[in-house]
Amino acid sequence: MNTQFKKGVLELCALTLLLGGDRYGYELADMLGKRLAVSEGAVYPLLKRLLSDGFFEAYLRESPSGPARKYYRITLKGRDRQKQLLEQWNEFSREVNIFLEEEGK
Amino acid sequence: MNKADFLNELYAYLSPLPKKERLEIISDFREHFREGAADSKSEEQICRELGSPLECAAQYVGEEVFENFRKGRAKRKKLWTAAFVFNLIQAVISLPVTVALFAAALFMGVLFAFVIPAVSSAAFTVFGVSSTLAVLFLGIVTLLLSIDGIRDCIKNINK
Known part of the structure; x- marks a missing residue:
């Protein structure tokens, strides 16, 4: 899949993942990397951008083993962003499906 | 690795x-x-x-470049707005002053060239005419300033 396209989808998935509760960087990288077949290293630049855009907040929390982990929490602004991206995605995938059905015959 | x-x-x-x-x-x-x-x-x-580390780094550096570009553009826009307001103030203030100065010069010109010579000395007339010319000069300067202000405003709008 095209990397630019994947990046947009990756953002939607990261935002959606945090709707279910706070997570730390490794969890996010692991889940997104495996499920979407992107390199896990691409998740960290995305997290940084989501922080600087105010969609995420970060905080440190002690982990049962070893030093504190950096956790990410979605903000109200992030929830709005998720809604907006989800609508765009639904609209886009609907259009693509219609296109493929009509033109693929 | x-x-x-x-x-x-x-x-x-x-x-x-x-x-x-x-x-x-x-x-x-x-x-x-x-x-x-x-x-x-x-x-x-x-x-x-x-x-690869290169790919990871490229995303961070790319974001940074884009962010700087965006900030630079916002800054330029702010400067542009300040210049526009300054020109507008310049045009608005200098226009009435120009009109007033030209009116004063006209009044003084008539007074010193015709009315006062009829009742007074030549020296007084020379003084009167030169001060009229000075006021006329000020009028021209403010007129040029207001034209300049209006022109800059138009230039900014067209930008």
Whole structure:
């Protein structure tokens, strides 16, 4: 899949993942990397951008083993962003499906 | 590739960024290696899953370049607005002053050229005419200023 396209989808998935509760960087990288077949290293630049855009907040929390982990929490602004991206995605995938059905015959 | 190689390479590729930011990024990746190890993955496997350090760094540096570009544009827009307001004030203030000065020059010209000579001396007339010319000169200067202000306003709008 095209990397630019994947990046947009990756953002939607990261935002959606945090709707279910706070997570730390490794969890996010692991889940997104495996499920979407992107390199896990691409998740960290995305997290940084989501922080600087105010969609995420970060905080440190002690982990049962070893030093504190950096956790990410979605903000109200992030929830709005998720809604907006989800609508765009639904609209886009609907259009693509219609296109493929009509033109693929 | 192992953890040390990965972090060293990443740090080197991040060199366009400020040091504080580079260290923050490196600390995120250190945490990733730590958690990966706790997840019983080898350093090599973690590196493979992360992708190349160059690709990771390119995304950070790309964001930075884009962000700087956006900030620069916002700043230019602000400067442009300030210039426009200044020109507008210049045009609005100098126009009435111009009109008033020309009216005063006309009045003084009539007074000193016709009325006063009829009742007074030549020296007084010379003084009167020269001060009329001075007021006329001020009128021309403010007229030029207001024309300049209006022209700059139009120029800004067309930009």
